[in-house]
Amino acid sequence: MSKLHRQGGAAHVFLIPWWLGLVLVTAVPLIASLYLAFTDYNILSSPKFNGLENFERMFQDDYFWAAVRVTAVYVVVSIPLQLGFALLLALILDRGLRGLAFYRSAFYLPSLLGTSVAVAILWRQIFGDNGLVDRALSIFGLELGSWLQNPSLSLSTLIVLNVWTFGSPMVIFLAGLRQIPEELYEAVKVDGAGIVRQFTAVTIPLLTPIIFFNLILQTIGAFQTFTQAHVVSGGTGGPANSTLFYTLYIYQQGFTNFDMGYASALAWVLMAAIGLVTAVHFVLSRYWVFYGDD
Amino acid sequence: MTTATTSLDSARARTTAVLRRRGRRDLLKHLGLGVFVLLMLYPLIWMIVSSLKPDHLILTEPGLIPSEVTFDNFVAGWNALNRPFTVFFLNSLLVTVGSIIGNLFSCSLTAYALARLEFRMRGVYLAITLLSVMLPMHVLVIPQYIFFSQLDLVNTYYPLLIPKFLATDAFFIYLMVQFIRTIPRDLDRAAWIDGSGPFRTFWYVVLPLMRPALVTTTIFTFIWTWNDFFVPLIYLTSPKMFTVPVALNSMVDSETQGGVGMLFAMSLVSLLPVLIFFAIAQKQLIRGIATTGLK
Amino acid sequence: MSGLDRRGFLKLAAAGALGAGLTACGAGDSGGGDGTTLRYAWWGNNVRQQNYTKALKEFAAKNPGIQVEPEFADYTAFQERMTTQMAARDVADIFWVASAQVMTYHKSNIYRRLDEVPSVDLADYSKEELESFKLGGQLNTMPFGIFVPVFRYNETFAEEDGVKLPPADADWDAWSEFLIDYSKDNPKQRKGMPYEADADMVFEAWLRQRGELLWSEDGNPGFTADSVRAWFDWWDKMQKAGAVLTLSEQEGMGPDWALVGKKVLAKVGNSNHIIDDAKMFPDYSFKLRSVPAAKDAQAGHPFLYYPRMAIYQGIDDDKLEAAGKLISYNTNDPAMIKTVGLTMGAPVNPKVFEQTLAAAQGDDKESLDAVQVSRKAERRPRFEAPPGTSTWRTAMARVAEEISLGRLSTADGAKRLLDEISAGIARAK
Structure with a gap:
């Protein structure tokens, strides 16, 4: 009991910056936006309380549903692809190989570019009419024109963009692999374990907290994909709303349409959805994530 | 590598065989990774090339080989x-x-x-x-x-x-x-x-x-x-x-x-x-x- | 304990040093001495930024005691920043107003009345002109340019391909037939125009010729679904006949001129665009035409579009005089036009306009001539977009896009556009 008490005291000293940040920077805007979700607020005049009107409006809003569909497809498809890629390359690059530093940097480069304005022009170069992909496919007699302007293909170009920027999760995986004590490998080697056994008995179990971390944070990030969609579609979410990501729609409502009340309501619905998905992940994590401190 | 060198011929032969095999595997790995790196970096390479082209050629001349090279973009x-x-x-x-x-x-x-x-x-x-x-x-x-x-x-x-x-x-x-x-x-x-x-x-x-x-x-x-x-x-x-x-x-x-x-x-x-x-x-x-x- | 103390102390010291450095920077920024410092916010690209920064410096040099702090960003970023600043009531003293926001800001009382600022010099303007500047009966924004809708064509291409353009009095159908013919048979396989069924000013011209308005005086759509449908039909017919670029070829609505400039003979647009667009293709020469007029076009259909600037309502009173001077410099001083050029349209001051026209050459002259035609013509009044319509151009682009993709009929598209606009207006009331 006395030890717990002492730890509690120490904990609150450690948490001073966090507390200050919560009160000053995070909580007030968070509460403000929650309040705004129940108001009609056009930024220029003061907010007017309007009950659940914003939430009711969503059900009849075709754009809202389009945004939900686009975002859901994106999260479900791009996250496994991106993480799978990142893990695979992290494993390959973790083993001794000449020129590792070069590869690591090379693979990380796209992530550095990923959100710059230049990507819009770049992507058009690759997926546009007469772009790289179009020309390659026309060799096989496929004339698809611009992928970016084809409502059934445009979202896939954004998924490719996300997979292409797998650098961040890869770096985190690499750091995680480095964190695994060499002794543990030695221990199973003494028991005569081969590469595969080392992998399944040491690498994967010890990496699960990091896999879990990447899964949670990349999922949250994917739900909130904004910059890439904004850059590639020029902020429209076109063609035919096929790249109208949820946060892009929030942005349009809040910053272009000045409907900050509705935008806040949309944001809280998104937050609830992310919260739910994250909670499910946490529940499931009990079955597969292994912590060294258990 | 040096630690593996022993006076025993058989051991040396075994070691070089292992090394050769590993070398071949590494080569394959490098080849695979190299192709992949090129694919990943194509957009960047294109960007570098484009930055060396005059403005009006960037969107109209898509290839990687510029017909005109200039450093104007950097200076400007x-x-x-x-x-x-x-x-x-x-x-x-x-x-x-x-x-x-x-x-x-x-x-x-x-x-x-x-x-x-x-x-x-x-x-x-x-x-x-x-x-x-x-x-x-x-x-x-x-x-x-x-x-x-x-x-x-x-x-x-x-x-x-x-x-x-x-x-x-x-x-x-x-x-x-x-x-x-x-x-x-x-x-x-x-x-x-x-x-x-x-x-x-x-x-x-x-x-x-x-x-x-x-x-x-x-x-x-x-x-x-x-x-x-x-x-x-x-x-x-x-x-x-x-x-x-x-x-x-x-x-x-x-x-x-x-x-x-x-x-x-x-x-x-x-x-x-x-x-x-x-x-x-x-x-x-x-x-x-x-x-x-x-x- | 000592661990944190040492670490904490180091970090805090670093933070403190950093903070001191920042304060030093901050102090350097706001230090204005005794004079007045005005914040001036505008948008554009780096060329426009350089030109306007230079012009503002010239203004400061001519007006000792006044400094101008520029706030600049590209069009989208400008609006993002502006929105945030509006929410915090921390807006630049003088700012350009994005067209969709003109009435929204007016309704929210963001503008200072300019006729109460003596240093805003209005002596050169006629009564009618001043009347046309007003919003809801108040002179609270100042136009600083004029542009009009036009058809622009590439004279070099026309000569190369040996085609003769429709006569000056040709109507809409004569143009579409000409463009269809052109696209069917020209050696370089160019198209007539990009697909721009969302070109707002040309659309407005179309409506006015039919006796309608884009926005009515009471802040509603001033047009019927029939007219919108006819507009979309005009484009649709050309699209089906292959006279305009497909969305794939032009990479979406609102195509980049750099991308499509080589692919088309003509395009619809605004008279000021020729200034920047022509520079991208220095080998070609471009010419402007007034938009075609229907045979039965209603009198008074021509109109002038004004980009506007305003003084912020919350400006310090002691800065007001200086702000008025800067507005006057922007709109009335030939030196300003000389430095910044005509990218924001023809000069709004009639004396400066005549002076500039007399000296103009090339693209400048083309653009001024086009404005002059409408300036001389009889014009019915024009009203700005009402609150709640700030996304109407996006809505129009979406509808045009879906029609082009074959997902929407022109009739349904027209109805959807009107419905969306009306819903927005209703919500803002």
């Missing part, structure tokens, strides 16, 4: 905004270094408390931390702006830096929590038994062990801050205060797409510091735990 871009680009570099550097210090300091303290210390409602704290990552920034930015503008801090770097010193980048807190949780608890329990308090344990035992996480935080903070556009755009109104991305943005006209060549040229130049930083930082990452003296 460097001076495009009434002052040399070095100003924006220095501004970005100031913000970035400040953010890194802030995040390392505040997030590691918070993460240690959340991952290791026992206190009431620890789970709630962790949940709040995660929750704050979930709300899209576009609805938070206006209340935050009102707050900072009331303190008369608009057009200074404080609104960009203060949040970093107050552990608001929950991503990193959570990252560090996950890393600390992979560290076997026996290690700090031992320190506890030796009579170290929580602060000594944090400083001497946990912090050295979470080096990969600290390096990762440094890398990501650097890159994300260096590339951040929206927040500096809103808080920094005076051109001499601009960071690199805000400066880059004011080069292109979103209506006509003029100035693409300059944009490419300056994007590449602004990529250089990030690249150099990453190349150095990742070496730290590789050294990782092996050199931190885990016994």
